[in-house]
Amino acid sequence: MDSGNSASAPMAKSGKEKKSKKSIEEGDVKKKFTFKRLIPDELERFTSMRIKKEKEKPLPPGQRHSLATQYEVPTQMHDHPDEYVLELFEQMLVDMNLNEEKQQPLREKDIAIKREMVSQYLHTSKAGQSQKESSRSAVMYIQELKGDLRDSQLLSCLESLRVSLSNNPVSWVQTFGDEGLALLLNYLKRLQDEKDEYS
Structure with missing residues (x-):
């Protein structure tokens, strides 16, 4: 057992x-x-x-200063009324060349976020403008196209203009506008006439 x-x-x-x-x-x-x-x-x-918790951790003085400058909205934007900020916000959307589908979610943002977005956009635009001071403006292109350019000069001007039209904001293209477009069409017509003469 x-x-x-x-x-x-x-x-x-x-x-x-x-x-x-x-x-x-x-x-x-x-x-x-x-x-x-x-x-x-x-x-x-x-x-x-x-x-x-990470935000509550104390930061070194240098790092704390850099974060403050990075995220702080300029006081001048705080001084402006909401209507002015919204007007700048709409101009920003136009300048960014966004379609209606992409604009709608941005329009639904809080006014504080819009204020910060406008501030950052203005800061970026100013920084970009200072970097492009050496490059030709839309008016300079118009003046150059009005001149009597040799073939090599015209080709160089048109190549540079193509890059500027692609990379600059809508406001730059608007400055180039009808006058610049008329000059380009005039060159195209002249080339077409020369082609017809040789054919």
Whole structure:
């Protein structure tokens, strides 16, 4: 009888071990399943908590200054009324040459965000303008096209104009405008007339 009991004991023990292993595996699956089913709002809350903690960490003086200058909206933009900011905002959208589908989400932004966007855009435009001071303006292209250019000079001017028309904002193209377009059409007509003479 003892031998029977001793034989059944290991079997019972192995059965318990299997059961415990199974329950551990099920527990792991449940944990994984629960983690995967975290709703986006909860994940966002955890992320925001982490970001908040990082923001609360003290920064070195130099780094603190750079962050302040990076994100601070100029005080002059705070002084302007909302109507003026919205007017500049609409001009910015036109200058960026965005279609209506892309403009709509931006229009739905809060006025504070629009104020910051306008401020950053003006800052970027001024920085870009200072970098392009050495390059030709739209008026300079018009004056050059009015002159009597040799073929090589005309080709160089047109190649440079093509790049400027592609890279500059809509306001630059508007400055080039009808007068510049009329000059280009005049050159095309002249080339077509010369081609007809030789044909």
